[in-house]
Amino acid sequence: MNEFELIARYFTKPAKGAILGVGDDCALFSSKKTIAASTDMLVEGVHFFPGEDPFLLGKKSLSVNLSDMAAMGAEPRWALLALSLPAAEESWLEGYSKGFMMQAENYAVDLIGGDTTRGPLVICVQIMGKIDAGLALRRDAARIGDEIWVSGNLGDAALGLYHLQGEIRLDGADLESCLKALRDPVPRVELGLALSGISRCAIDISDGFCADLSHILERSEVSAIVDYSSLPVSKTMEKYVNEPVGEKAILSGGDDYELCFTASEEKYSEIIELGNQLGIRLSRVGRITEGSGLHVLDEKGREKGTGEKGYAHFR
Amino acid sequence: MNEFELIARYFTKPAKGAILGVGDDCALFSSKKTIAASTDMLVEGVHFFPGEDPFLLGKKSLSVNLSDMAAMGAEPRWALLALSLPAAEESWLEGYSKGFMMQAENYAVDLIGGDTTRGPLVICVQIMGKIDAGLALRRDAARIGDEIWVSGNLGDAALGLYHLQGEIRLDGADLESCLKALRDPVPRVELGLALSGISRCAIDISDGFCADLSHILERSEVSAIVDYSSLPVSKTMEKYVNEPVGEKAILSGGDDYELCFTASEEKYSEIIELGNQLGIRLSRVGRITEGSGLHVLDEKGREKGTGEKGYAHFR
Numbered sequence: 355m356n357e358f359e360l361i362a363r364y365f366t367k368p369a370k371g372a373i374l375g376v377g378d379d380c381a382l383f384s385s386k387k388t389i390a391a392s393t394d395m396l397v398e399g400v401h402f403f404p405g406e407d408p409f410l411l412g413k414k415s416l417s418v419n420l421s422d423m424a425a426m427g428a429e430p431r432w433a434l435l436a437l438s439l440p441a442a443e444e445s446w447l448e449g450y451s452k453g454f455m456m457q458a459e460n461y462a463v464d465l466i467g468g469d470t471t472r473g474p475l476v477i478c479v480q481i482m483g484k485i486d487a488g489l490a491l492r493r494d495a496a497r498i499g500d501e502i503w504v505s506g507n508l509g510d511a512a513l514g515l516y517h518l519q520g521e522i523r524l525d526g527a528d529l530e531s532c533l534k535a536l537r538d539p540v541p542r543v544e545l546g547l548a549l550s551g552i553s554r555c556a557i558d559i560s561d562g563f564c565a566d567l568s569h570i571l572e573r574s575e576v577s578a579i580v581d582y583s584s585l586p587v588s589k590t591m592e593k594y595v596n597e598p599v600g601e602k603a604i605l606s607g608g609d610d611y612e613l614c615f616t617a618s619e620e621k622y623s624e625i626i627e628l629g630n631q632l633g634i635r636l637s638r639v640g641r642i643t644e645g646s647g648l649h650v651l652d653e654k655g656r657e658k659g660t661g662e663k664g665y666a667h668f669r
Numbered sequence: 670m671n672e673f674e675l676i677a678r679y680f681t682k683p684a685k686g687a688i689l690g691v692g693d694d695c696a697l698f699s700s701k702k703t704i705a706a707s708t709d710m711l712v713e714g715v716h717f718f719p720g721e722d723p724f725l726l727g728k729k730s731l732s733v734n735l736s737d738m739a740a741m742g743a744e745p746r747w748a749l750l751a752l753s754l755p756a757a758e759e760s761w762l763e764g765y766s767k768g769f770m771m772q773a774e775n776y777a778v779d780l781i782g783g784d785t786t787r788g789p790l791v792i793c794v795q796i797m798g799k800i801d802a803g804l805a806l807r808r809d810a811a812r813i814g815d816e817i818w819v820s821g822n823l824g825d826a827a828l829g830l831y832h833l834q835g836e837i838r839l840d841g842a843d844l845e846s847c848l849k850a851l852r853d854p855v856p857r858v859e860l861g862l863a864l865s866g867i868s869r870c871a872i873d874i875s876d877g878f879c880a881d882l883s884h885i886l887e888r889s890e891v892s893a894i895v896d897y898s899s900l901p902v903s904k905t906m907e908k909y910v911n912e913p914v915g916e917k918a919i920l921s922g923g924d925d926y927e928l929c930f931t932a933s934e935e936k937y938s939e940i941i942e943l944g945n946q947l948g949i950r951l952s953r954v955g956r957i958t959e960g961s962g963l964h965v966l967d968e969k970g971r972e973k974g975t976g977e978k979g980y981a982h983f984r
Binding site: 401 | 673688689692693694695696697698699700702704705706707708709712714715716726737738740743747751752753776782783786787788789791793795797798800802806807809812817825868871872873884888900960
C-alpha cells in the first residue's frame with residue numbers, strides 16, 4: 355500500500371460542503387462569512403504515549419482542533435490532515451481514520467485534503483470554519499469588570515496523566531473518568547457558538563487554566579482575581595483539591611479543552627440559563643481587574659502560588 | 670525562551686491581509702473568491718538531510734506549498750506554520766524564520782497562525798489562497814487531444830540529491846546549479862496564475878514527472894504519450910540524459926516543483942508567447958490520448974520503462 359492507496363482507502367470521503375475535496379493539489383471551498391483557521395500538531399511521546407489507542411487518537415486529534423474553533427465561536431467546516439507515520443500499518447490506520455472520520459461527521463466537518471509521509475508519528479490537523487468576525491471570541495477582548503467563567507470541570511485529564519506517569523494511583527470509576535477526560539475530550543463547539551453576543555472573549559484550556567487565562571490577560575492588558583474554591587471540579591478531583599497534586603492539576607494541568615470566557619456581570623443569568631439549556635456546567639470563577647498578572651486567592655483571601663504556569667515545550 | 674516567546678520573537682508580523690493574525694485561538698480572514706487550501710509536511714531525514722541550512726529550509730518549506738497554489742492557479746495569501754523542534758535553538762530559529770518570512774513577503778503571503786511543539790524536526794505548512802473556482806487547474810480536467818507541457822527543466826534537483834547520496838559526482842557550476850534546484854526551488858506561482866483561461870489542468874512535479882503526470886491521467890481517465898527527447902533538461906543534465914541515472918532523475922526524480930499542464934493545441938502560440946513574457950522555458954512534451962497509462966517513447970518510438978514511478982513513502 356503506497357501513500358496514494360492509503361489516502362484513497364482511509365481518508366477519502368465525499369466533501370459535501372466543499373467545491374473540491376481530497377485528491378488535487380489544493381482543496382477548494384467558499385464562504386460568504388469570515389474564515390477562522392487554526393492548526394495543532396500532536397507528537398508521539400510528547401502529546402500522547404506510544405501505543406495509544408488509534409481510534410481515540412484519531413478522534414482526539416480532530417477534537418483539539420475543534421476546541422480552537424469553539425474558543426473563537428466559529429462553526430467548524432473543513433479540515434486538512436498531515437500525517438507522518440513510521441509504517442503504513444493497516445490496523446492502526448483503520449482505527450485512526452475511523453476515530454477521525456467519526457468525529458468529523460459528528461461536527462459536520464469535511465476532510466478536504468492533507469499529506470502523508472514516512473517519519474516519526476506526528477499528526478498535524480488544520481481546521482477552518484465560518485464566523486462573523488465582529489462576534490469572534492478574541493483573547494484581547496476582556497474588559498475590566500468582566501466576570502470570568504469556566505465550562506465543565508478542571509484538572510481531570512491531568513489526574514489521568516499523573517496516574518499513567520505513576521504520580522498518583524486512581525482506580526475504578528475515578529480512573530475511568532479521568533482517562534476519558536485525557537483521551538477523549540469533548541470540544542465545546544456548541545457552547546462557543548452559543549456565546550456569540552454574550553461573551554466577546556474566550557480561550558480553550560489546553561496548556562492549563564492559569565497559563566491560558568494569562569494569555570487573555572496579556573493580550574487584553576488587564577489583571578484577574580480568581581477564587582480557587584470556585585473553580586469547578588469533579589467528584590474525583592474533590593478528593594485532591596487541597597493537595598498539591600490536585601492544585602497542580604486544576605491550575606496548570608493541560609488537556610482540559612474546556613472554555614474560559616469573560617462576560618459583563620449583567621449577562622449572569624443568561625449564562626446560567628445557557629448552561630442549563632446545553633447541559634454544560636458553567637461556573638463563575640473570578641473577575642477581570644485593572645493591572646497585570648493573575649491572582650488566585652484561597653478561601654481566606656491569601657494569594658496562591660500558581661506554580662508552574664502550564665505545559666511549556668521549551669524552557 | 671518558551672514557545673510563546675519563540676513565536677513572538679520569530680514568527681509574529683503584522684498580517685496585512687487578514688482580520689486577525691498570530692496570537693489567538695484562530696486566525697481570521699475573508700475572501701469573496703473561492704479559497705484554495707493545501708498542506709505539506711517535511712520531515713528531517715526524509716525530505717531533507719539533518720543539518721540542512723535553516724534559511725534555505727525555511728524558504729523551501731513555504732516554496733513547496735506555494736507550488737501547490739501554482740499547480741491550482743491560485744493566488745497564495747495566508748499560511749499557518751506548525752513546527753516540531755528538538756530544541757529552541759536561537760541560531761536555527763533565526764535562520765529558519767528569516768528564510769520563511771522572506772519567501773512569505775516575496776509572494777505577499779501573511780503568516781497568520783500555527784503551533785510550536787517539542788519533538789523531532791517536522792515542519793508542516795498549510796497554505797490558503799484565492800481562486801476563481803471555474804478557472805482552477807484541476808487534475809481531472811485533461812482532455813483527449815490536449816498537448817502536455819512542462820515548465821523549466823526536469824531532474825536537476827534529483828541529480829543534486831544523487832550527488833549528496835554519493836551515486837554520482839558533480840562539481841563546479843554543475844554541482845552548484847543542481848544543489849540550488851534541490852534546496853531552493855522556485856514555485857511557479859506567476860505561471861499558474863497566467864495559465865487561467867489557457868489551461869484547465871495542471872499538477873506540480875514534486876514526486877517525479879511520471880508519477881505526477883500519472884495522477885492527471887488517472888483522475889482524468891485518459892492516457893498519454895510523451896516523447897522522451899522533448900523533455901526539457903539543463904546543460905548539466907545533457908551529460909546524463911542517456912544514462913540510467915539521468916533517465917531516473919528526469920522521469921522519476923522528485924523535488925522539481927515545475928508545472929506539468931495540458932492545453933488544447935490551438936493554445937500553442939499563446940503558451941510560447943507566455944513563456945517568453947515570463948522568462949520561463951515552456952516545453953511541449955507529449956499528448957493526451959484515449960486509454961490508460963503513461964507511455965514514454967524514445968526517438969525510435971520504442972516505449973521506455975518509466976521505472977520507479979516517483980518517490981513512494983510506503984511500499
